[in-house]
Amino acid sequence: MSSVELIGMISIIMAGATVGIGAPVTAIAEGWAVSRGLTALAQQPDAAPVITRSMFIGVAMCESSAIYCFVVSIILIFANPFWNHVVALTGGQ
Amino acid sequence: MDITPDAIVYWEAGPVRITATLVFSWFVMGILVGGSWLVTRRLSTATTLSRGQSLLEIVVEMIQEQIRDVTQQDPARYLPFVGTLFLFIAVSNILAIVPSFHPPTGSLSTTAALALCVLASTPLFGITERGLSGFLRTYLQPSAFLLPFNIIGELTRTVALALRLFGNVMSGSMMVAAALAIAPLFFPIIMSALGLLIGLIQAYIFAILALVFIASANQAHQEQAQTASTSEKRKDGP
Numbered sequence: 001m002s003s004v005e006l007i008g009m010i011s012i013i014m015a016g017a018t019v020g021i022g023a024p025v026t027a028i029a030e031g032w033a034v035s036r037g038l039t040a041l042a043q044q045p046d047a048a049p050v051i052t053r054s055m056f057i058g059v060a061m062c063e064s065s066a067i068y069c070f071v072v073s074i075i076l077i078f079a080n081p082f083w084n085h086v087v088a089l090t091g092g093q
Numbered sequence: 094m095d096i097t098p099d100a101i102v103y104w105e106a107g108p109v110r111i112t113a114t115l116v117f118s119w120f121v122m123g124i125l126v127g128g129s130w131l132v133t134r135r136l137s138t139a140t141t142l143s144r145g146q147s148l149l150e151i152v153v154e155m156i157q158e159q160i161r162d163v164t165q166q167d168p169a170r171y172l173p174f175v176g177t178l179f180l181f182i183a184v185s186n187i188l189a190i191v192p193s194f195h196p197p198t199g200s201l202s203t204t205a206a207l208a209l210c211v212l213a214s215t216p217l218f219g220i221t222e223r224g225l226s227g228f229l230r231t232y233l234q235p236s237a238f239l240l241p242f243n244i245i246g247e248l249t250r251t252v253a254l255a256l257r258l259f260g261n262v263m264s265g266s267m268m269v270a271a272a273l274a275i276a277p278l279f280f281p282i283i284m285s286a287l288g289l290l291i292g293l294i295q296a297y298i299f300a301i302l303a304l305v306f307i308a309s310a311n312q313a314h315q316e317q318a319q320t321a322s323t324s325e326k327r328k329d330g331p
Contacts, residue, residue: 036233049162060298064253066258074267078096 011080015073022069029062081092096263097197099202113119118197120244121185141199142254152180162302164308171304178207179300186262186292190285196292199262206253211303212247219310231310261295 023031041048097270098113105111132145146165156176158297182198189196196202219228232243272281 002142053159053163056297057301057305060302061293064257065259067257067264068265068299071256071260074096074263 004090005093007080007082007086009075011083014077018038018073018076023066026066026069030059033058033062096267097200098197099200101195106219113195113201114197114203117185117195118203119270121181121188121197125180125184126299131169157299160304161306163181166308166311170218173287173309174210175300175304178303179296182207182258182296186296187289187293189262189266190289196262196266198292199266201259204255204259207258207299208251211306212251215247215307215310218307222311228310250302250306254299257296258299261291263289291328 033055037051037058040051044051098117101113103111103113103116129149132143132149135143136146137143148295153172153176156179157160157168157172160166160171160175164171164176185196188194189199216228222228223231232240232299265284269281269284269288
């Protein structure tokens, strides 16, 4: 198997695995955060604005780790530096 | 499929490039400044207000109220910076549904610039509030051993701020593009609607996080000053 094929295959597998592992873990964390937030809302409806705001901030914080995974996999697919390097090498020959 | 509007170049001369990011940033700034100028040219205190004035008053009042809720301080000091961040990001994210508009927040350059503004404004607000030595002392809290972690935290939260906004807006436009390729009839509309919601939430979160970062440098100082009055209030409260 040539290095181009190898790099292409591993890049695509890792792009899928990055989102495939990163997204479910983040989703579980966000589910926990929202469920606790709703519990707090049910217990104290008067404090709704504060709870909702804090919940959104916390969920966004969790969300950012999934976004990192997404950015990494997008880089692997669309702007892979190793792929560009190998293509430039073989194109030059 | 372009990942970022930086890749779309309209005009190029040597090192100077006019990209779609630049054009649409200026477009959004023009809308904000021009709209505000048109409305505030003829302000009135009569009982009947123009529609524009009502809209601007609602927006400004909402931002003021949120700032007051989060920081428990006078919102006038933070309103110009945080309000501008929110309005710029919100308008550019909402305009993303206009065809052939590329939201400037979908480019890492724009979001990195906004995050750097937040990074720079934290010491500015902190020093004007507490003085240079008082501000530098916040890095030594709660103990001097945590100095490296405080500095690392300051840097990583800036990176996270930039990447979060960029990733969300970029993934929104990518999902619409992917949906167009798979099911072009009805599905992209739902994804665009979801993108609108996410765009507004991200604008809100960016502004709130910037506010929290700036205000947290002043928080301990404020708490010490207000301990007496708040403890009185808590006794009276329900």
